[in-house]
Amino acid sequence: MPTLILASTSTYRKQLLDKLALPFETRQPHCDETPMEGESAEALVVRLAQQKAQSCATSSTANELIIGSDQVCMIDGHIVGKPHTREKAIQQLSQASGKIITFYTGLALYHSQTQQCDTQLDCFNVHFRALTQSQIEYYVDTEQPFNCAGSFKSEGLGIALFERLEGKDPNALIGLPLITLIDMLEQQGIQVLA
Template sequence: MQIFVWTDGSTLLSRLHIPFEVIAPDIDERPKAGESPEATAIRLAREKAAAVVLLAPGALVIGSDQVATLDGEQIDKPGTHKNALQQLRKMRGRCVIFHTALCLWDGRQQHPETTAQIDNIQTFVTFRDLADAELEAYLRIEQPYDCAGSAKNEGLGIAILEKIDSSDPTALTGLPLIALTGMLRRVGFPFFTR
Protein backbone atom coordinates (compact mmCIF):
# COMPACT_ATOMS: atom_id res chain seq x y z
CA MET A 1 0.00 0.00 0.00
CA GLN A 2 1.65 3.23 -1.13
CA ILE A 3 1.21 6.30 1.06
CA PHE A 4 2.09 9.81 -0.02
CA VAL A 5 2.16 12.90 2.15
CA TRP A 6 2.81 16.58 1.53
CA THR A 7 6.18 17.80 2.86
CA ASP A 8 5.06 19.44 6.13
CA GLY A 9 3.69 16.22 7.59
CA SER A 10 6.66 13.93 7.05
CA THR A 11 8.30 14.37 10.46
CA LEU A 12 5.15 13.51 12.38
CA LEU A 13 4.13 10.69 10.05
CA SER A 14 7.45 8.94 10.63
CA ARG A 15 6.31 8.34 14.23
CA LEU A 16 3.83 5.76 12.94
CA HIS A 17 6.60 3.55 11.46
CA ILE A 18 4.86 3.29 8.11
CA PRO A 19 6.53 3.68 4.73
CA PHE A 20 5.63 6.82 2.82
CA GLU A 21 6.90 9.15 0.13
CA VAL A 22 6.81 12.93 0.12
CA ILE A 23 5.40 15.02 -2.71
CA ALA A 24 5.04 18.79 -2.48
CA PRO A 25 1.90 19.85 -4.35
CA ASP A 26 1.85 23.29 -5.94
CA ILE A 27 -1.27 24.80 -4.34
CA ASP A 28 -2.31 28.42 -3.98
CA GLU A 29 -2.84 28.66 -0.22
CA ARG A 30 -4.55 32.04 -0.16
CA PRO A 31 -8.05 32.09 1.31
CA LYS A 32 -10.92 32.78 -1.06
CA ALA A 33 -13.08 35.86 -0.62
CA GLY A 34 -15.69 35.30 2.09
CA GLU A 35 -14.26 31.90 3.05
CA SER A 36 -14.18 31.09 6.76
CA PRO A 37 -10.81 30.05 8.25
CA GLU A 38 -12.14 26.54 8.90
CA ALA A 39 -13.38 26.25 5.31
CA THR A 40 -9.99 27.45 4.02
CA ALA A 41 -8.14 24.76 5.99
CA ILE A 42 -10.52 22.02 4.80
CA ARG A 43 -10.38 23.14 1.17
CA LEU A 44 -6.58 23.32 1.16
CA ALA A 45 -6.16 19.90 2.78
CA ARG A 46 -8.45 18.41 0.14
CA GLU A 47 -6.74 20.28 -2.73
CA LYS A 48 -3.29 19.12 -1.58
CA ALA A 49 -4.43 15.50 -1.47
CA ALA A 50 -6.22 15.78 -4.82
CA ALA A 51 -3.14 17.28 -6.48
CA VAL A 52 -0.88 14.51 -5.18
CA VAL A 53 -3.27 11.69 -6.12
CA LEU A 54 -2.99 12.86 -9.76
CA LEU A 55 0.77 12.31 -9.50
CA ALA A 56 0.42 9.01 -7.62
CA PRO A 57 -2.75 7.24 -8.80
CA GLY A 58 -3.68 4.17 -6.82
CA ALA A 59 -2.07 5.41 -3.60
CA LEU A 60 -3.35 6.59 -0.25
CA VAL A 61 -2.65 10.32 -0.08
CA ILE A 62 -2.59 12.48 3.02
CA GLY A 63 -3.19 16.21 2.75
CA SER A 64 -3.32 18.63 5.63
CA ASP A 65 -3.48 22.34 6.22
CA GLN A 66 -3.69 24.61 9.22
CA VAL A 67 -5.24 28.02 9.70
CA ALA A 68 -4.86 29.99 12.92
CA THR A 69 -7.52 32.48 14.02
CA LEU A 70 -7.88 35.18 16.64
CA ASP A 71 -11.38 36.62 17.12
CA GLY A 72 -12.42 34.85 13.89
CA GLU A 73 -9.70 36.56 11.82
CA GLN A 74 -7.10 34.44 10.06
CA ILE A 75 -3.53 34.81 11.33
CA ASP A 76 -1.02 34.47 8.53
CA LYS A 77 2.61 33.36 8.65
CA PRO A 78 4.46 36.50 9.76
CA GLY A 79 7.39 36.30 7.35
CA THR A 80 9.43 38.90 9.24
CA HIS A 81 10.58 39.63 12.79
CA LYS A 82 8.50 42.82 12.90
CA ASN A 83 5.30 41.05 11.85
CA ALA A 84 5.94 38.17 14.27
CA LEU A 85 6.36 40.59 17.18
CA GLN A 86 3.10 42.33 16.22
CA GLN A 87 1.31 38.97 16.17
CA LEU A 88 2.66 37.90 19.54
CA ARG A 89 1.76 41.25 21.11
CA LYS A 90 -1.80 40.90 19.82
CA MET A 91 -2.10 37.31 21.05
CA ARG A 92 -0.54 37.62 24.51
CA GLY A 93 -2.90 36.57 27.24
CA ARG A 94 -5.46 35.46 24.64
CA CYS A 95 -6.74 32.26 23.08
CA VAL A 96 -5.94 31.47 19.45
CA ILE A 97 -7.83 28.72 17.61
CA PHE A 98 -5.87 26.54 15.21
CA HIS A 99 -7.95 24.67 12.59
CA THR A 100 -5.96 21.66 11.37
CA ALA A 101 -7.75 20.03 8.47
CA LEU A 102 -6.88 16.53 7.34
CA CYS A 103 -7.79 14.66 4.15
CA LEU A 104 -7.08 11.01 3.40
CA TRP A 105 -7.67 10.39 -0.30
CA ASP A 106 -7.94 6.71 -1.23
CA GLY A 107 -6.67 6.59 -4.80
CA ARG A 108 -7.26 2.84 -4.94
CA GLN A 109 -11.00 3.41 -5.30
CA GLN A 110 -12.78 3.78 -8.64
CA HIS A 111 -14.12 7.19 -7.58
CA PRO A 112 -11.57 8.36 -4.99
CA GLU A 113 -13.04 11.85 -4.77
CA THR A 114 -16.19 10.41 -3.21
CA THR A 115 -14.27 8.31 -0.71
CA ALA A 116 -11.94 11.04 0.57
CA GLN A 117 -12.16 11.31 4.35
CA ILE A 118 -11.96 14.84 5.76
CA ASP A 119 -11.78 16.10 9.31
CA ASN A 120 -11.00 19.38 11.05
CA ILE A 121 -9.41 19.33 14.48
CA GLN A 122 -9.56 22.50 16.53
CA THR A 123 -6.84 23.32 19.01
CA PHE A 124 -7.33 26.14 21.51
CA VAL A 125 -4.02 27.74 22.48
CA THR A 126 -3.73 30.35 25.22
CA PHE A 127 -0.62 32.50 24.98
CA ARG A 128 1.18 33.75 28.09
CA ASP A 129 0.97 37.47 28.82
CA LEU A 130 4.68 38.15 28.36
CA ALA A 131 6.60 41.43 28.20
CA ASP A 132 7.94 42.67 24.87
CA ALA A 133 11.52 41.87 25.95
CA GLU A 134 10.65 38.17 26.38
CA LEU A 135 8.79 38.04 23.07
CA GLU A 136 11.76 39.70 21.32
CA ALA A 137 14.20 37.24 22.90
CA TYR A 138 12.07 34.27 21.85
CA LEU A 139 11.84 35.51 18.27
CA ARG A 140 15.60 36.09 18.05
CA ILE A 141 16.28 32.53 19.23
CA GLU A 142 13.70 30.51 17.28
CA GLN A 143 12.82 32.80 14.35
CA PRO A 144 9.39 31.20 13.71
CA TYR A 145 8.60 33.48 10.77
CA ASP A 146 7.13 30.64 8.70
CA CYS A 147 4.58 29.62 11.38
CA ALA A 148 1.07 30.99 11.70
CA GLY A 149 0.90 32.38 15.21
CA SER A 150 4.66 33.04 15.35
CA ALA A 151 5.38 30.17 17.74
CA LYS A 152 6.65 26.62 17.31
CA ASN A 153 5.09 24.52 20.03
CA GLU A 154 7.42 21.65 19.18
CA GLY A 155 10.36 23.92 20.05
CA LEU A 156 11.06 26.80 22.40
CA GLY A 157 7.68 28.30 21.53
CA ILE A 158 6.11 26.03 24.13
CA ALA A 159 7.54 28.46 26.73
CA ILE A 160 5.31 31.28 25.51
CA LEU A 161 2.18 29.17 25.66
CA GLU A 162 0.06 28.87 28.79
CA LYS A 163 -2.43 26.19 27.76
CA ILE A 164 -3.20 23.86 24.85
CA ASP A 165 -6.60 22.20 24.58
CA SER A 166 -7.25 19.69 21.79
CA SER A 167 -8.62 16.21 21.21
CA ASP A 168 -5.49 15.43 19.18
CA PRO A 169 -2.19 16.72 20.61
CA THR A 170 -0.32 16.41 17.31
CA ALA A 171 -2.82 18.62 15.47
CA LEU A 172 -1.09 21.81 16.60
CA THR A 173 2.17 20.63 15.05
CA GLY A 174 0.39 20.14 11.72
CA LEU A 175 -0.67 16.51 11.34
CA PRO A 176 -3.37 15.13 13.67
CA LEU A 177 -2.13 11.56 14.11
CA ILE A 178 -5.09 10.34 16.17
CA ALA A 179 -7.51 11.41 13.44
CA LEU A 180 -5.20 10.06 10.74
CA THR A 181 -4.81 6.62 12.31
CA GLY A 182 -8.60 6.39 12.53
CA MET A 183 -8.91 7.23 8.83
CA LEU A 184 -6.21 4.72 7.88
CA ARG A 185 -7.94 2.00 9.90
CA ARG A 186 -11.20 2.68 8.04
CA VAL A 187 -9.45 1.90 4.74
CA GLY A 188 -7.90 -1.26 6.15
CA PHE A 189 -4.34 -0.12 6.78
CA PRO A 190 -2.48 -2.82 8.78
CA PHE A 191 -0.65 -0.93 11.53
CA PHE A 192 0.78 -3.87 13.43
CA THR A 193 1.01 -6.62 10.81
CA ARG A 194 3.48 -5.62 8.14
Protein backbone atom coordinates in the same frame (compact mmCIF):
# COMPACT_ATOMS: atom_id res chain seq x y z
CA MET B 1 -1.36 -2.30 0.21
CA PRO B 2 -1.65 1.22 -1.20
CA THR B 3 1.36 3.51 -1.33
CA LEU B 4 1.11 6.15 1.37
CA ILE B 5 1.86 9.69 0.18
CA LEU B 6 2.25 12.82 2.28
CA ALA B 7 1.15 15.81 0.20
CA SER B 8 3.58 18.18 1.88
CA THR B 9 7.21 19.21 1.81
CA SER B 10 7.00 20.44 5.42
CA THR B 11 9.77 18.95 7.55
CA TYR B 12 7.45 19.25 10.58
CA ARG B 13 4.68 17.16 8.99
CA LYS B 14 7.21 14.61 7.73
CA GLN B 15 8.65 14.24 11.25
CA LEU B 16 5.16 13.75 12.64
CA LEU B 17 4.23 11.09 10.09
CA ASP B 18 7.56 9.33 10.77
CA LYS B 19 6.21 8.63 14.30
CA LEU B 20 3.77 6.09 12.85
CA ALA B 21 6.63 3.96 11.45
CA LEU B 22 4.82 3.44 8.14
CA PRO B 23 6.64 3.70 4.80
CA PHE B 24 5.58 6.80 2.87
CA GLU B 25 6.68 9.19 0.14
CA THR B 26 6.37 12.97 0.07
CA ARG B 27 5.16 15.05 -2.85
CA GLN B 28 4.83 18.78 -3.42
CA PRO B 29 1.14 19.75 -3.56
CA HIS B 30 -0.07 22.29 -6.11
CA CYS B 31 -3.07 24.42 -5.27
CA ASP B 32 -4.04 28.04 -4.85
CA GLU B 33 -4.24 28.72 -1.11
CA THR B 34 -6.15 31.99 -1.45
CA PRO B 35 -9.30 32.01 0.73
CA MET B 36 -12.58 32.26 -1.15
CA GLU B 37 -14.86 35.24 -0.57
CA GLY B 38 -16.64 34.77 2.77
CA GLU B 39 -14.98 31.39 3.42
CA SER B 40 -14.64 30.48 7.10
CA ALA B 41 -11.31 29.33 8.51
CA GLU B 42 -12.77 25.87 9.09
CA ALA B 43 -14.01 25.53 5.49
CA LEU B 44 -10.73 26.92 4.13
CA VAL B 45 -8.47 24.35 5.81
CA VAL B 46 -10.70 21.41 4.91
CA ARG B 47 -10.89 22.54 1.26
CA LEU B 48 -7.14 23.10 1.01
CA ALA B 49 -6.29 19.78 2.69
CA GLN B 50 -8.48 18.02 0.12
CA GLN B 51 -7.05 19.97 -2.82
CA LYS B 52 -3.48 19.31 -1.68
CA ALA B 53 -4.15 15.57 -1.42
CA GLN B 54 -5.88 15.39 -4.80
CA SER B 55 -3.16 17.44 -6.51
CA CYS B 56 -0.56 14.79 -5.62
CA ALA B 57 -2.36 11.84 -7.22
CA THR B 58 -0.34 10.50 -10.12
CA SER B 59 -3.22 8.65 -11.85
CA SER B 60 -6.52 6.94 -11.12
CA THR B 61 -4.86 3.56 -11.74
CA ALA B 62 -2.20 4.04 -9.06
CA ASN B 63 -3.13 2.56 -5.69
CA GLU B 64 -2.26 5.53 -3.46
CA LEU B 65 -3.56 6.93 -0.20
CA ILE B 66 -2.63 10.59 -0.12
CA ILE B 67 -2.59 12.65 3.07
CA GLY B 68 -3.29 16.36 2.76
CA SER B 69 -3.24 18.83 5.62
CA ASP B 70 -3.66 22.56 6.01
CA GLN B 71 -3.71 24.80 9.06
CA VAL B 72 -4.61 28.33 10.03
CA CYS B 73 -4.27 30.26 13.24
CA MET B 74 -7.07 32.59 14.40
CA ILE B 75 -6.34 35.63 16.57
CA ASP B 76 -9.24 37.93 17.47
CA GLY B 77 -11.40 36.36 14.75
CA HIS B 78 -8.83 36.93 11.98
CA ILE B 79 -6.80 34.32 10.08
CA VAL B 80 -3.11 34.71 10.81
CA GLY B 81 -0.57 33.17 8.45
CA LYS B 82 3.17 32.65 8.61
CA PRO B 83 4.95 35.84 9.63
CA HIS B 84 8.01 35.52 7.31
CA THR B 85 9.69 38.50 9.07
CA ARG B 86 10.90 39.33 12.59
CA GLU B 87 8.64 42.37 12.79
CA LYS B 88 5.53 40.42 11.80
CA ALA B 89 6.37 37.60 14.25
CA ILE B 90 6.68 40.11 17.08
CA GLN B 91 3.38 41.69 16.04
CA GLN B 92 1.58 38.30 15.97
CA LEU B 93 2.89 37.26 19.39
CA SER B 94 1.98 40.67 20.82
CA GLN B 95 -1.58 40.14 19.54
CA ALA B 96 -1.68 36.63 21.05
CA SER B 97 -0.35 37.68 24.48
CA GLY B 98 -2.82 36.85 27.25
CA LYS B 99 -5.42 35.44 24.83
CA ILE B 100 -6.81 32.13 23.67
CA ILE B 101 -5.73 31.41 20.10
CA THR B 102 -7.49 28.80 17.97
CA PHE B 103 -5.79 26.59 15.40
CA TYR B 104 -7.88 24.85 12.77
CA THR B 105 -6.28 21.93 10.94
CA GLY B 106 -7.92 20.30 7.95
CA LEU B 107 -6.96 16.70 7.25
CA ALA B 108 -7.77 14.76 4.08
CA LEU B 109 -7.11 11.18 3.04
CA TYR B 110 -7.61 10.67 -0.70
CA HIS B 111 -7.69 7.22 -2.34
CA SER B 112 -6.54 7.66 -5.92
CA GLN B 113 -8.27 4.53 -7.28
CA THR B 114 -11.71 5.10 -5.76
CA GLN B 115 -11.35 8.91 -5.87
CA GLN B 116 -12.94 8.97 -2.41
CA CYS B 117 -11.71 11.63 -0.02
CA ASP B 118 -12.30 11.52 3.73
CA THR B 119 -11.89 14.92 5.39
CA GLN B 120 -11.76 15.89 9.04
CA LEU B 121 -11.35 19.12 10.99
CA ASP B 122 -9.30 19.43 14.17
CA CYS B 123 -9.62 22.39 16.52
CA PHE B 124 -6.93 23.21 19.09
CA ASN B 125 -6.86 26.10 21.57
CA VAL B 126 -3.68 27.66 22.91
CA HIS B 127 -3.91 29.76 26.08
CA PHE B 128 -1.09 32.29 25.91
CA ARG B 129 0.65 33.78 28.93
CA ALA B 130 0.68 37.56 29.26
CA LEU B 131 4.03 38.27 27.61
CA THR B 132 6.28 41.30 27.88
CA GLN B 133 7.83 42.91 24.82
CA SER B 134 11.28 41.71 25.85
CA GLN B 135 10.03 38.11 26.28
CA ILE B 136 8.47 38.20 22.82
CA GLU B 137 11.62 39.62 21.22
CA TYR B 138 13.82 37.09 23.04
CA TYR B 139 11.65 34.24 21.84
CA VAL B 140 11.52 35.46 18.22
CA ASP B 141 15.28 36.07 18.11
CA THR B 142 16.00 32.67 19.67
CA GLU B 143 13.70 30.44 17.59
CA GLN B 144 13.08 32.57 14.50
CA PRO B 145 9.59 31.07 13.91
CA PHE B 146 9.13 32.87 10.59
CA ASN B 147 7.62 29.91 8.72
CA CYS B 148 5.15 28.94 11.46
CA ALA B 149 1.54 30.13 11.57
CA GLY B 150 1.12 32.11 14.79
CA SER B 151 4.88 32.73 15.09
CA PHE B 152 5.82 29.90 17.45
CA LYS B 153 7.10 26.33 17.53
CA SER B 154 5.28 24.43 20.27
CA GLU B 155 7.77 21.56 19.94
CA GLY B 156 10.59 23.90 21.00
CA LEU B 157 10.93 26.94 23.27
CA GLY B 158 7.43 28.02 22.20
CA ILE B 159 6.04 25.90 25.04
CA ALA B 160 7.21 28.69 27.39
CA LEU B 161 4.69 31.06 25.77
CA PHE B 162 1.67 29.07 26.95
CA GLU B 163 -0.40 28.73 30.10
CA ARG B 164 -2.38 25.79 28.81
CA LEU B 165 -3.05 23.71 25.70
CA GLU B 166 -6.53 22.44 24.97
CA GLY B 167 -7.36 19.90 22.27
CA LYS B 168 -7.59 16.26 21.25
CA ASP B 169 -4.13 15.87 19.75
CA PRO B 170 -1.02 18.00 20.43
CA ASN B 171 0.35 16.92 17.02
CA ALA B 172 -2.44 18.97 15.42
CA LEU B 173 -0.76 22.10 16.75
CA ILE B 174 2.33 21.22 14.69
CA GLY B 175 0.22 20.58 11.58
CA LEU B 176 -0.79 16.91 11.35
CA PRO B 177 -3.41 15.45 13.74
CA LEU B 178 -2.07 11.91 14.08
CA ILE B 179 -4.84 10.51 16.29
CA THR B 180 -7.44 11.36 13.66
CA LEU B 181 -5.15 10.19 10.85
CA ILE B 182 -4.68 6.79 12.52
CA ASP B 183 -8.48 6.35 12.60
CA MET B 184 -8.73 7.34 8.92
CA LEU B 185 -5.95 4.94 7.92
CA GLU B 186 -7.57 2.08 9.84
CA GLN B 187 -10.80 2.66 7.88
CA GLN B 188 -8.68 2.07 4.75
CA GLY B 189 -7.26 -1.17 6.16
CA ILE B 190 -3.90 0.19 7.31
CA GLN B 191 -3.16 -0.83 10.87
CA VAL B 192 -0.52 1.24 12.62
CA LEU B 193 -0.18 -1.24 15.50
CA ALA B 194 0.15 -4.41 13.44
